[in-house]
Amino acid sequence: MSPSVRDCLVSAPGKAILHGEHAVVHGKVALAVSLNRRTYLHLKATSDGTVCINLPNIDTFLCWNLSELKQLLEAGQRLDFDLLKRLRDFMGLTNGNLDTSNMATLTFLYIYMSLFGSGELPSLKVSVWSELPTGAGLGSSAAYSVCLAAALLCASGAIPAPLKEWDHTCRWHQEDLELINSWAFQGEMIIHGNPSGVDNTVGTWGGMLRFLAGKIIPLSRVPLIRILLTNTKVPRSTKVLVARVKDRINKFPPIMIPVLDTVDAVSSTCEKVLTEMTREPITGEHYNTLEELIDINQHLLNVMGVGHPALDMVCRVTLAKGLHSKLTGAGGGGCGITLLRPETDSAIIQSTMQDLKDCGFDCWETSIGGPGVQQHSPFSIKEEILEILNRYGVPRVTEQEDGLTL
């Protein structure tokens, strides 16, 4: 009989990096902001002696017998690279080449086994659905890892379930968020290889923040900024791109180190301008500077080798309408961000979006600064998302005399 765990429903936001992607991996500043698109995860206790994951975004549906998984654990051992290796062998991943599904599966098993490995493994089912495109630079890997960490920590009792009967959404306290963030970072290590930690930090805390060598400074006062997000739909892997930049730095240190320093200066200058914009009346000059910084950084990212013709196209199409864009996230495809000025006419925005869609891209306007990881009651989640999670094991929401049940 496996121990029972707490059911929970959680979500975490995606992110956009304004400046500092890649440079942040090498100890430079990044400015990042959470998005209002999220990943949702439902964890449900079961009693059939299995652990199952349903990941419809990446077409992955898997179950294991607890008895098989138990054999991979050595008594009292903490999770380490030995266990990771045992999990890889268990999954038959001997060539070290992790595809989308294997990375997500390994990340789940790694966090699950390490959180529950010192006791009895519980029988449970985890279903995930994301509004974020997968592998497109908007931090879907971090949102996934943050959700896994929050739900599994909560199910294990390592952190409390903050949601009260009368709440619709609830956040954890600072020390619980720190624990969630540290486990999410381990998930990112499996998916990214050598992550900076900026994405899981934004997914955990939300809002806009400055990130430098693991230190987080939330920017509490930020001007309201509107952006367009464009997904070129060119597939890419963060792990591969981060490794590519590292190779280039190793090959040309005297050339690439100044490039990273310049990106650092771009991020700091942008932060200064954003701060000024909260203290004094916003002028066209502020926006001119933000636009120039976007152009400079896009060139620097091309120098790092993470550009792509589709991203050049995003820059060209938006510039034809007077708007400035850069890639966001790891690049090599994926998404670009475009700054919208306050005076940008909605007709211009609409026609720019149409031009981008005509190139075969997805494009949407978004507001930034969504909340970090949250626990939810089913009533706080959009009907269509609940329906997708329902298909994979969340019972319909029913109103009962004594409250709500999941």
Ligand SMILES: Nc1ncnc2c1ncn2[C@@H]1O[C@H](COP(=O)(O)OP(=O)(O)O)[C@@H](O)[C@H]1O
């Ligand atoms: N909704 C999801 N369900 C399962 N796995 C996911 C999901 N979103 C992201 N992932 C995992 O994250 C990986 C993508 O990570 P990455 O290359 O860093 O791109 P991104 O820019 O989206 O973070 C996927 O290959 C998959 O393993």
Ligand SMILES: C[C@@](O)(CCOP(=O)(O)O)CC(=O)O
């Ligand atoms: C390139 C990088 O700076 C951001 C990667 O973001 P994403 O996985 O492309 O969403 C890597 C990192 O910070 O770990």
Ligand SMILES: [Mg+2]
């Ligand atoms: Mg990622």
